[in-house]
Amino acid sequence: MGIDIPTLQAVIRITAPGGPDVLSQFSAPTPHPKHGEVLIAVQAAGVNRHDCNQRRRGPSPEHSDVPGLEVAGLVVAVGHGVAPEWLGQRVCALTDGGGYAQFATAPATHVLMVPEGLSWTEAAALPEAAFTVWHNFFVVARLAAGESILIHGGTSGVGTLAIQILSALGHPVFVTCGSGEKVAAARRLGATLAMDYRHEDFADAVLVHTAGRGVDVILDMSGGKYSAANVKALARRGRIVHLSPGEDAALQVPLRALMAKEAVVTGSLLRPLPDAEKTAIAERLGVVLWPLISSRGVRPVISQTFALGQAQEAHRAMEEGHHIGKIVLTTASSLT
Structure with missing residues (x-):
């Protein structure tokens, strides 16, 4: 595929309970996809109110200290049980954390192809x-x-x-x-x-x-x-x-x-839903919503974009509440 998967990647971590200043950038091992998962070279990651709430509570053993529940990018590796045809596909995905990073894993059943005509930024604003x-x-x-x-x-x-x-x-x-x-x-x-x-x-x-x-x-x-x-x-x-x-x-x-x-x-709370229920939702989205995006012009509304290293600024913008639509983080790389 011509994409190098580095041993280390840049991630944003929640270092303590608190305001946006507790978000810091670190180098961390690039994850490997487990059984049923894909590895995505992240091009953009959505910022959600849940991320801010998690940051205020601080790190916990329950969830990754790397926030981010939705990403868009290219599939660069697959775990056991995942069809190799996923490799190289432009996708967006619901993740259980870990989205504020250069690479993220997601269950293949929670991954959807990027609808025709959407940018990486728009695609990252879709899943959540x-x-x-x-x-x-x-x-x-x-x-x-x-x-x-x-x-x-x-x-x-x-x-x-x-x-x-x-x-x-x-x-x-x-x-x-x-x-x-x-x-x-x-x-x-x-x-x-x-x-x-x-x-x-x-x-x-x-x-x-x-x-x-x-x-x-x-x-x-x-x-x-x-x-x-x-x-x-x-x-x-x-x-x-x-x-x-x-x-x-x-x-x-x-x-x-x-x-x-x-x-x-x-x-309801989306994040704790069983994987099987999220899989069922993804299937319905592919059948009902994705055709609306293609035929009826439904599009995510993008308010602001920030570089991955500007996660603090992105959270401040979220909490100020002036935005209309989504706030999205982007990585430095640009893949087609």
């Missing part, structure tokens, strides 16, 4: 958001044809992709955003209704727009702060799915209103 959207809407919330959705954080990496995917599949998508600029961006992406939560009551706006019915599914990344308003905005037998525990505060839900609507309040 795409897996999250599919799992939470179609597995956890059991979204049915034509049902409506409200997304808090409509211009996040997940939100910007979800607006496009769900709109393309025929679902009315309502979103909340934190500024007028973000509201405008969400509308351009296809949101049915975008609201600045700082200046308007989103629950009232949703009820007006739906003639009092409410929405069928709410995806909430903001912890439990909107519990009462979420129930108010929810349709009968609607579902609220939480993606973030916030500060682990107790969830305060208005029980009578919840009972009257026969509503469901739940949540």
Whole structure:
């Protein structure tokens, strides 16, 4: 293949619990793919809120101290049980950490070909958001044809992709955003209704727009702060799915209103899902989402890119919260 696999590689490690300054670059052994895995020469790696949360908690024996849950690059080696045809393929992958590096491993069943026309940066921004959207809407919330959705954080990496995917599949998508600029961006992406939560009551706006019915599914990344308003905005037998525990505060839900609507309040964590469930999601993405990227122009929205050695700056940008779409790290090499 003409690609040298070095003994050592550059990685970004979490050195202690704390702010972005605890991220440091080190030399570390290049990993070898285990049974069922591929080794990817990383060209870009997505930065996610989970990475920041892991950094704040600090190193632990449970997870790699090299953060990064999604990458894009070339497959340069395969483990036992993986077809050699993977070698040389342009791929993006969901990883269990280790993405902030020049090389990363991933189960072959969690790897997808880079859709035609996407850059490395765009491809690296796909896996975490795409897996999250599919799992939470179609597995956890059991979204049915034509049902409506409200997304808090409509211009996040997940939100910007979800607006496009769900709109393309025929679902009315309502979103909340934190500024007028973000509201405008969400509308351009296809949101049915975008609201600045700082200046308007989103629950009232949703009820007006739906003639009092409410929405069928709410995806909430903001912890439990909107519990009462979420129930108010929810349709009968609607579902609220939480993606973030916030500060682990107790969830305060208005029980009578919840009972009257026969509503469901739940949540999910993507990283701990069993490998078999992630494999099933990857298969559905290949069948349903990848054709939308090719035929309907669904694309990850890239806000900023940083070099691998600028991981501290990337985390600061993530936590400042001004970005629209994804923040991505890139490596120095350029492969085709």
